[in-house]
Amino acid sequence: xxxxxxxxxxxxxxxxxxxxxxxxxxxxxxxIEFSSFVHFARTAERARFDFLFLAEGLRLREQGGRxxxxxxxxxxxxxTVLAAxxxxxxxxxxxxxxxxxxNEPYEVARQFxxxxxxxxxxxxxxxxxxxxxxTGENFRRGGFLPQEERYSRAKEFLATANELxxxxxxxxxxxxxxxxxxxRDAQAGAFAHTGRHFDIHGRxxxxxxxxxRPVVFQAGDSDEGREFAAAEADAVFSRHxxxxxxxxxxxxxxxxxxxxxxxPDQLLVLPAATFALADTDAEAEELAREVRRRQVSGATAxxxxxxxxxxxxxxxxxDGPLPDIDPHVGDDHLSKGRAxxxxxRDPLATAREWRELAAANKWSIRDLVINTGNRQNFxxxxxxxxxxxDDLVQADACDGFILVPHLTPGGLDEFADxxxxxxxxxxxxxxxxxxxxxxxxxxxxRPDGPRSERAAS
Amino acid sequence: xxxxxxxHLHLAVALDGTGWHPASWxxxxxxxxxxxxxxxxxxxxxxxxxxxxxxxxxxxxxxxQSSRFLDPDDRTDQVRxxxxxxxxxxxxxxxTRHIGLVPTVVATHTEPFHIxxxxxxxxxxxxGRAGLRVQITARPNEAxxxxxxxxxxxxxxxxxxxxxxxTDLFDEAADYVEVVRRLWDSxxxxxxIRDAATxxxxxxxxxxxxxxxxxxxxxxxxxxxxxxxxxxxxxxxxAHDTLPxxxxxxxxxxxxxTPHDADEARAVVARIRAEQEAAGRAxxxxxxxxxxxxxxxxxxxxxxxxxxxxxxxxxxxxxSDAPVxxxxxxxxADLLVEWxxxxxxxxxxxPAVAGHDLPAITRGLVPxxxxxxxxxxxxxxxxxxxxxxxxxxxxxxxxxxx
Numbered sequence: 001x002x003x004x005x006x007x008x009x010x011x012x013x014x015x016x017x018x019x020x021x022x023x024x025x026x027x028x029x030x031x032i033e034f035s036s037f038v039h040f041a042r043t044a045e046r047a048r049f050d051f052l053f054l055a056e057g058l059r060l061r062e063q064g065g066r067x068x069x070x071x072x073x074x075x076x077x078x079x080t081v082l083a084a085x086x087x088x089x090x091x092x093x094x095x096x097x098x099x100x101x102x103n104e105p106y107e108v109a110r111q112f113x114x115x116x117x118x119x120x121x122x123x124x125x126x127x128x129x130x131x132x133x134x135t136g137e138n139f140r141r142g143g144f145l146p147q148e149e150r151y152s153r154a155k156e157f158l159a160t161a162n163e164l165x166x167x168x169x170x171x172x173x174x175x176x177x178x179x180x181x182x183x184r185d186a187q188a189g190a191f192a193h194t195g196r197h198f199d200i201h202g203r204x205x206x207x208x209x210x211x212x213r214p215v216v217f218q219a220g221d222s223d224e225g226r227e228f229a230a231a232e233a234d235a236v237f238s239r240h241x242x243x244x245x246x247x248x249x250x251x252x253x254x255x256x257x258x259x260x261x262x263x264p265d266q267l268l269v270l271p272a273a274t275f276a277l278a279d280t281d282a283e284a285e286e287l288a289r290e291v292r293r294r295q296v297s298g299a300t301a302x303x304x305x306x307x308x309x310x311x312x313x314x315x316x317x318x319d320g321p322l323p324d325i326d327p328h329v330g331d332d333h334l335s336k337g338r339a340x341x342x343x344x345r346d347p348l349a350t351a352r353e354w355r356e357l358a359a360a361n362k363w364s365i366r367d368l369v370i371n372t373g374n375r376q377n378f379x380x381x382x383x384x385x386x387x388x389x390d391d392l393v394q395a396d397a398c399d400g401f402i403l404v405p406h407l408t409p410g411g412l413d414e415f416a417d418x419x420x421x422x423x424x425x426x427x428x429x430x431x432x433x434x435x436x437x438x439x440x441x442x443x444x445x446r447p448d449g450p451r452s453e454r455a456a457s
Numbered sequence: 458x459x460x461x462x463x464x465h466l467h468l469a470v471a472l473d474g475t476g477w478h479p480a481s482w483x484x485x486x487x488x489x490x491x492x493x494x495x496x497x498x499x500x501x502x503x504x505x506x507x508x509x510x511x512x513x514x515x516x517x518x519x520x521x522q523s524s525r526f527l528d529p530d531d532r533t534d535q536v537r538x539x540x541x542x543x544x545x546x547x548x549x550x551x552x553t554r555h556i557g558l559v560p561t562v563v564a565t566h567t568e569p570f571h572i573x574x575x576x577x578x579x580x581x582x583x584x585g586r587a588g589l590r591v592q593i594t595a596r597p598n599e600a601x602x603x604x605x606x607x608x609x610x611x612x613x614x615x616x617x618x619x620x621x622x623x624t625d626l627f628d629e630a631a632d633y634v635e636v637v638r639r640l641w642d643s644x645x646x647x648x649x650i651r652d653a654a655t656x657x658x659x660x661x662x663x664x665x666x667x668x669x670x671x672x673x674x675x676x677x678x679x680x681x682x683x684x685x686x687x688x689x690x691x692x693x694x695x696a697h698d699t700l701p702x703x704x705x706x707x708x709x710x711x712x713x714x715t716p717h718d719a720d721e722a723r724a725v726v727a728r729i730r731a732e733q734e735a736a737g738r739a740x741x742x743x744x745x746x747x748x749x750x751x752x753x754x755x756x757x758x759x760x761x762x763x764x765x766x767x768x769x770x771x772x773x774x775x776x777s778d779a780p781v782x783x784x785x786x787x788x789x790a791d792l793l794v795e796w797x798x799x800x801x802x803x804x805x806x807x808p809a810v811a812g813h814d815l816p817a818i819t820r821g822l823v824p825x826x827x828x829x830x831x832x833x834x835x836x837x838x839x840x841x842x843x844x845x846x847x848x849x850x851x852x853x854x855x856x857x858x859x
Contacts, residue, residue, distance in 0.1 A: 024653040032683055034551070034582045057681055058570070060664070067661040067679075074644070074659070074683045077571070080578035083547035086495065106519065106602040107567060114541035118495045118548040137677035138570045141605070173538070175482065175489040180770060182482060182489065183533040189521065200604035203529060205521045207493055207538045297656040 008393045008428045009268060009400025009442065010420075011095070012044040013053045015408045017061075019071045019304075020274060022294045022406045029409055031072050034084060036409040041085045043409075044092055047416035048430050050441040051093025051124060052085065053402055054078050058102055059135045061337040063303055064312055068335075070300050072408075079111050086119035093438030095124035095217060100157040101150065102130065102139040105198060108157075109164040112214045113206040121210030121437035126217040126237065129154045134336045149197075151224045156197045158232055162213060166447075167191040170208035212447045215438050230256035234444050235268040237402060241377040246271060246397025268442060273377035273401040277414050281380045288379045291406055292370045301366040303335075304373065308344045308351055310334050318366045322358050327351050377401075385415075386422035393428065461846035466793060466831050467803025469559075469746065470505050470818060472498075473516035474536045476810040477750050477777070479524065480770035482536050486812030493540060495548050501811055502549045505556055508819025509833050511844050512557025514590050514693070514805065517542035519563050520599040527611065529598050535771075543575050550583040557841035559588035559693060564633040565626060566594070566603045570676055572633075573640035580685030585840030588691030588710070591634055593626040627700045632671040634692055634708040639667035641689050643679030645855045665854040687842050688849045695748065697778060699728070706732030710847060711744040711803075715779040719799040722747060726800035742847050747793075747801040748779040752809045753817035757784045764809070779807060786821030794829055803845075 015021040016031050023031075030036045044052050056078050061068040078096035085094055094115065098108055108125075116123040129150040130136075136145070145153060172188035174181050192201035218229040219237035229236040230253055240249040246269075254264040276288035296304070298318030306313050310328040327347035344350045358368045378385045392398060405411025423429035439446055461467070475482040475489055482489040491497040498515075505513050521537045523530045542560035550558055558579060562572050572589070580587035594600075600608045609622040648663035667678035693711040696702050705712030706729050714729070716722040726745050733739050754760035760783045768774045775781065782789055793804055806822075808814030826832035838844045 023651060023658055024656075032581055034584070038551070059677070060679060060681060067659070067664050069657045069659050069661045072658055073664075074649070074681060076581055076682055077574040077578035079541075079544055080547045080575045080582060083544040084551050084582040087499075087548055087551040102568070103571070104566070104603050104605070110519075110541050111544060114544040117493045117540055118544055120495075137675070139568055139676075140674040168538075173490070173493075177483045177485070177487070177489065180480075180483060180534045182535055183537055186531040186533050188537070198604055200602055202598050202602045203521045205518070205538050206540060209493075299656045 005426075005428050006393050006399070007430070008389060008423055009270060010047070010049045010429070011051045011053055011093070011270065011400070011402045012040065012049055012412050013055065013272065013402050013404045014040055015405050015411060016055065016075050017057055017072050019295050019300055020404055020406055021072050021408060022291060023072050023408075024294060025407055027410060028407055031408050032074060032076060034081075037081055037085055038088050040409040040412060041089050041092055043412045043416050045089045047412070047420045048433060049092065050400070051095045051122075051438055053095045053126070054081060054097060056097040056099065056128070057337065058099060058130070059138055059337050061335070062134075063306065063335045068303070070297065070303060079115060082123070083115055083118055086115070086122065091122070091433040091436065091441075093122045093124055093215070093441060094119055095126055095215070095438075097126040097128055099128050099130055100154040101145055102135065102141065103157075105157055105160040105164060106200065106204070109161040109204065110206050112161070113165060113209045116209030116211050116214055117206070121439070123209075123211065124215035124217055124234075124438055126219060127154055127158055127233075128219065132336070151228055153197045155228065155232070156195045158216065160193045160195070160198050160200070163191050163193055164204040165208070165213040167204045168206075168208040170212070173207055211437050211439050215442065215444065226253050227256060229253055229267065230262070231260045233267060234442065235270055238269055238271045238398070241271040241273050241392075241398070241401070243392060243395060243397050246392060247395065250396055250398060266444070268399040270400050270402050271377075271398050272404050274404050274406065275378035275385060275415065276376045277378075277380070277382060277385060277418065279381060281384050284380045284384070288376045291376070295406070296366060296370045296373075298366055301369040304369045305365055307335050307338070308347045308354070310347065316365065319364045322351075322355050322365055322368065382418035382422055386419050386426065389419070390423060390426055390428050461802075464831050465833065466797045466801075466826070467511045467744065467746065467845060468508075468818075468823070468826070468832065469510060469512045469514060469557075469803065469805040470815060471514045471516065471748070471805050471807040472501055472811060473807070474522070474539065475812065476814065477807040478764075478767045478771070478775050478809040479535045480767040481810040483770050484767075484810045484813060487810065488812060489536065492536065493538070498545050499549050499552050501815060502553055502556060502558070504815055504819055506553050508823045509836055510556060510819070510823075511803065512559050512586075512588065512841055514559040515542040515545050515561060517561040517563065517592075518599070519566055519594060519602055520596060527596050543572075543579065546587070547579055547582055550579065550586070553583075553586075555586070555836040555839075555844075557586045557588060557691070557844065558583055559590055559691065561590045561592055563594055564591050564630040565608070566599065569633045569636035569674070570640065570680075573637040574680055574682040576637070576690050577641055577680065577682045577685040580687055580690045581682075585686035585842070587685065587687070588693055588841060589637075590693045590695070591630055591709075592695070593630050595622065595626060624700060627704050629673045631704055631708050632669075632673055634704075636667065636669050636671075636674075636676045638689060638692070638708075639669060639853070640676070640678055640680040641684060642852045642854055643667050644684040645852050646684055646688070649683065663855070684852065687840050688852065691841055691845070691847075696729075702729050703732050703736070705729060706738065706743065707736040709743065711746055711845075713746050713748045713805050714801075715748050716796075717780045719795050722796045722799040722801050744802045744845060745800065746803040746805045747796055748805050748807065750775075750777050750779050750781045750807045750809055751789060751814050751818070752781070752783040753786050753789065753814050753821060755785060755821070757788070760784050763813075767809070775809075777807075781809075786817060786825050789822055790825035790829060793826070794831060797831065
């Protein structure tokens, strides 16, 4: 027992566009009004969480050529909400998903540097990519970036943004009213980048921000995604929330760091996690079952099955058996704008596996979808959940969790009030913020910019 | 056409760094080291709100400020660097309650889809107080910051090539505003139904693809962000000549113009109204605001001396596209009332020194205007449209299907 206790990192994902969110609950509030975001952020900050996290989607999901209407639809702009939340919180990190395919480095770097200034050093960027022409139809660059180009562009995008962040060292603004020297260096912000995706040069016009650069998150489970995380990210959002899968993922991704000259503790692994909390374990189990039923209506179950089958299954009975026809395998997918679809890389094998599962358990279509997706990671009393969270972190299955409550905006309240104090009692979670920036919360060093990097290389 | 009380004028301030005079940062009140903090901007906007102003605009640009018209300079004696205006406005929104927030947006290099959802969100965050000031840029160095297009170099002469380049940029800006506006309408107000019985969160019949196809870009839609509280946040633009007058007349809710006397104001308003008629928008409310740079002091000699002191520090007399007013709040109030009579519905004042001239507006000019019975004594509406006497527009797509 000589090993010191690891500290748990906790973050909160604002519940929105997915079928985890139980919008039909009478307690479910607005997912758009700012008061919802304020409630959620203040709960996370009251509980001393590391950060709040916003996902992003740049086109509304469609299925069978029609806008998908069964989940929450619509969300606000990431930067705008985070900047506003900076006004109503003091410590909480503010993490936004921003696409590297349908943006340009100069603008995104300005926005993150501005957010970092306006929040006193609390910004984080979840770098994502998109290759689908469907989303591209909303943007000037339009249609298509081939799939093989997406990480190439993302990597160069991030590298270019870092060049822009580093184009100010942080000591250029003298603002000496006596001598009339505002800038120490006339070349502050000068940059020039020539690469495959970007050929830009000039002057960046936002001075170095409190964190130097935003914290960088990444969320991709493919080999390329893991490599990108190991090379570039400060934290990786995984979907491996169980002991074995978590350990395997941690071991794999952390072992990739050395080749980039990084230590294992320079990348945090944070799986997304849902939970069902009640006074007793039995009540929590009952609640979890109830929530799953509400997350997966009959219609939702059929639509979900269509992700794999890639066929219109509306004629099927969700309370009946699985279709005996095989999935349609093709490039043009019935379901558009949805990340989940890519999880089923071999639809024929998935369909076979699901039919076997359903037959063995006597599951209907809806039973199958309920039992194969969205199972709560943590179910139990506060004591049970606190122990489970702590155990997974101590066992090196991850460094903490991004909690995804099923209710907007109050879904985090009970966790904050009942589970966090138990984690604090266990000595694995902070009782006060120890620093002011998100890098402080995550135990990450501040990048010193170009000078130190030159010295190190 | 407007529901603003008869005789009342509207008042906005344009915030830009430490103020519009390039040496403003050297004034003791200027706080140049705080320019990149939230507190600096919050203090300015709350001061403007204390004066019950209609709104603030926040300047922006996609490159460093420059003393030259089209090119960057290497000066170290002026403020360089600024924060993203939309984020500044959002950061301040929860700390204010009534004042409108109108950040600058550069149409030439940004995405109308992103800006539409950002301003819609600013409207949600501020519960109905958002607008934007649309701007073009013809600076080659700013194009090089994006690297996906070149902007033809506009020489100083009024050559046909230069005219064509500017025409193209304004046409593109008009398309940009059209896309932004269609996206704001792409959700009908009651699209979110949360119908637990059928399991439908939205009525997808009330969401609309906008299917915009233009010369510069095409956008499918609908927006990912529901229709903002004002329906249509305010679109505003600065205009100095026929092309931008046309953009204002076609696309804006407020145009900022820069006449130098009452007669010129009358003429400019007439030109914009004529363009409005030509665009088939004659019946729609459109504000025309006069822009003025102001140096305000209780003693006119003090104001003049301050301007001269700043000019000496800058090494040259200050000039501007807008008229520059130097004098007392009382004299400025007289002038605004006179120009108001010439057809300007409001004014956007550019404080020469933000830390000095903004409080002079809120604590000096505003009481003078009230004394003349032409400015509000309390915020009388909950939204920026309400303050400006503009109705909440019907949704164009809802009207089409009704």
